[in-house]
Amino acid sequence: MPLKTEPITINVGPQHPSTHGVFRMRVTFDGEEVIDVEPIFGYLHRGSEKLAESRTYTQIVTLTDRMDYVASMTNNMSFILSVEKLAGIVPPPRGVWLRMIAAELQRIASHLVATGFFLQDLGALGTPLILMMRERETILELFERLCGARITNSYMRPGGVFMDAPDDFWPALNRFLSDMPHRIDEYEDLISGNEIVAARCDGVAVVDSQTLIDASVTGPMLRASGIDWDLRHRQPYEYYNRVKFNRPLATTSDNYARYIVRIHEMRESLGIIKQCLEQIEPGPVRPETVPALIRPPAGDSYVGTECPKGELGFYLVSDGGVAPYRCKVRAPSLINLTLLREMLIGDKLADLFVTFGSIDINMGEVDR
Amino acid sequence: MPANTAFDTSGEDLATQIEVIASSSVIANGDTDVWVSSDRLLDVMAGLKDAGYEMLIGVTGVDYVGYFEVVYHLLSLSQNRRAIVKVKCGEGRIDPAVPSILRVWRGAELQEREVYDLMGIRFEGHDDMKRIFLWEGFEGHPHRKDFL
Numbered sequence: 001m002p003l004k005t006e007p008i009t010i011n012v013g014p015q016h017p018s019t020h021g022v023f024r025m026r027v028t029f030d031g032e033e034v035i036d037v038e039p040i041f042g043y044l045h046r047g048s049e050k051l052a053e054s055r056t057y058t059q060i061v062t063l064t065d066r067m068d069y070v071a072s073m074t075n076n077m078s079f080i081l082s083v084e085k086l087a088g089i090v091p092p093p094r095g096v097w098l099r100m101i102a103a104e105l106q107r108i109a110s111h112l113v114a115t116g117f118f119l120q121d122l123g124a125l126g127t128p129l130i131l132m133m134r135e136r137e138t139i140l141e142l143f144e145r146l147c148g149a150r151i152t153n154s155y156m157r158p159g160g161v162f163m164d165a166p167d168d169f170w171p172a173l174n175r176f177l178s179d180m181p182h183r184i185d186e187y188e189d190l191i192s193g194n195e196i197v198a199a200r201c202d203g204v205a206v207v208d209s210q211t212l213i214d215a216s217v218t219g220p221m222l223r224a225s226g227i228d229w230d231l232r233h234r235q236p237y238e239y240y241n242r243v244k245f246n247r248p249l250a251t252t253s254d255n256y257a258r259y260i261v262r263i264h265e266m267r268e269s270l271g272i273i274k275q276c277l278e279q280i281e282p283g284p285v286r287p288e289t290v291p292a293l294i295r296p297p298a299g300d301s302y303v304g305t306e307c308p309k310g311e312l313g314f315y316l317v318s319d320g321g322v323a324p325y326r327c328k329v330r331a332p333s334l335i336n337l338t339l340l341r342e343m344l345i346g347d348k349l350a351d352l353f354v355t356f357g358s359i360d361i362n363m364g365e366v367d368r
Numbered sequence: 369m370p371a372n373t374a375f376d377t378s379g380e381d382l383a384t385q386i387e388v389i390a391s392s393s394v395i396a397n398g399d400t401d402v403w404v405s406s407d408r409l410l411d412v413m414a415g416l417k418d419a420g421y422e423m424l425i426g427v428t429g430v431d432y433v434g435y436f437e438v439v440y441h442l443l444s445l446s447q448n449r450r451a452i453v454k455v456k457c458g459e460g461r462i463d464p465a466v467p468s469i470l471r472v473w474r475g476a477e478l479q480e481r482e483v484y485d486l487m488g489i490r491f492e493g494h495d496d497m498k499r500i501f502l503w504e505g506f507e508g509h510p511h512r513k514d515f516l
Contacts, residue, residue: 049511213422214475216473216475217475218423235448302441302452315428326431328428334478335478
């Protein structure tokens with residue numbers, strides 16, 4: 001007599017250790033196989049865009065910290081570039097170099113978190129995550145020297161940064177730069193060639209590049225499908241046109257590809273920081289002419305930058321006042337989830353969190 | 369170098385291009401943006417996608433009190449350019465709506481839901497037009513200027 005089976009619907013999250021925050025999915029299984037996924041958002045919605053409408057441009061920098069809270073520096077940068085475009089503010093060179101150094105450090109920290117938790121979801125409990133948190137800690141200490149805050153930095157301002165780096169920042173940064181390549185080698189020894197990682201990740205959750213482009217997916221996820229699209233290279237902002245770096249690509253577009261692209265991007269970021277250090281010169285970090293209350297002319301501006309998770313853009317509408325009339329965030333974490341359902345259907349329960357981890361989202365940015 | 373302005377398609381060029389795709393659909397153009405009429409939006413967007421703007425970067429709703437506007441940011445990976453297309457959702461504040469471009473770009477799915485949830489602009493033809501961040505039964509749309 002054949003066994004009678006029926007699909008079962010399970011609620012995953014919002015309080016679940018593997019959903020990277022308060023993400024919730026309603027998943028339907030046929031045995032172990034996923035047959036339907038419905039993502040449910042909004043548990044961390046704080047109305048940041050609405051709050052921005054009653055704050056000055058400088059105050060909004062603190063709101064951007066709390067969007068993608070493992071990549072505050074790159075959020076700051078994306079926002080202030082949009083303000084600078086709107087208000088026509090030109091930052092001095094030293095301010096720009098400091099912003100680039102901070103942003104690239106932040107990219108490494110964000111990729112460390114992404115990779116560490118991805119491996120944790122894979123079942124590599126403890127070791128990789130602890131190792132990567134150790135290196136992230138070094139970066140957070142660098143940030144503390146730089147601006148006094150570890151996570152919610154608010155380091156950047158329209159026109160530059162709020163203070164120059166203290167003297168003890170530079171030797172600490174150099175120590176980090178000489179240590180970090182060996183640490184990345186260590187991860188690669190441990191993980192990249194690991195047979196279990198390969199068996200669990202190769203060929204899982206493959207999406208072709210055309211579908212990714214159609215679904216507005218950007219960042220490492222797009223580059224893992226072989227599309228050479230990095231805004232730092234194609235539409236350079238800041239001084240990214242004065243540094244040389246490679247864009248690591250993968251072609252298989254599976255979970256392993258998304259992992260390995262992030263590992264290689266960390267090496268490239270180290271290279272960018274070294275080139276910044278060669279070119280940075282003493283000087284002011286912010287022009288004194290920038291008023292405390294910035295009143296950009298009426299109009300709108302959009303600037304997209306390459307953040308660790310993809311293209312983060314701020315669309316600002318000004319009516320000439322001290323606060324933006326509208327501040328819209330193009331959040332890569334939310335938009336990269338568009339294909340979640342397709343990526344998960346047909347896979348096993350155990351692969352659900354691995355795939356989810358490989359997308360690398362941050363709930364603070366998804367819900368805002 | 370200030371922020372990247374060099375990659376925005378000029379409003380005039382974009383308007384000419386859109387006129388070729390769908391004649392008399394352009395209402396006005398600015399420095400880098402073009403306003404099109406909402407009943408021709410689908411033709412314009414499908415045409416722009418074929419013309420090389422492969423990616424829909426963002427969908428934004430803006431409340432200008434007298435009317436609502438939807439702003440589409442497009443990106444061409446092959447030509448390395450950006451384009452901005454704007455649509456006015458009629459006059460007044462009652463039940464603003466524009467056609468959904470979900471059939472053109474899959475990426476519109478979550479973004480249109482977000483605009484609907486927070487700004488209350490309906491996207492006609494979207495398969496799953498429901499709130500995304502707030503719960504069903506929430507009254508009002510927080511990003512509207514008369515909400516708070």
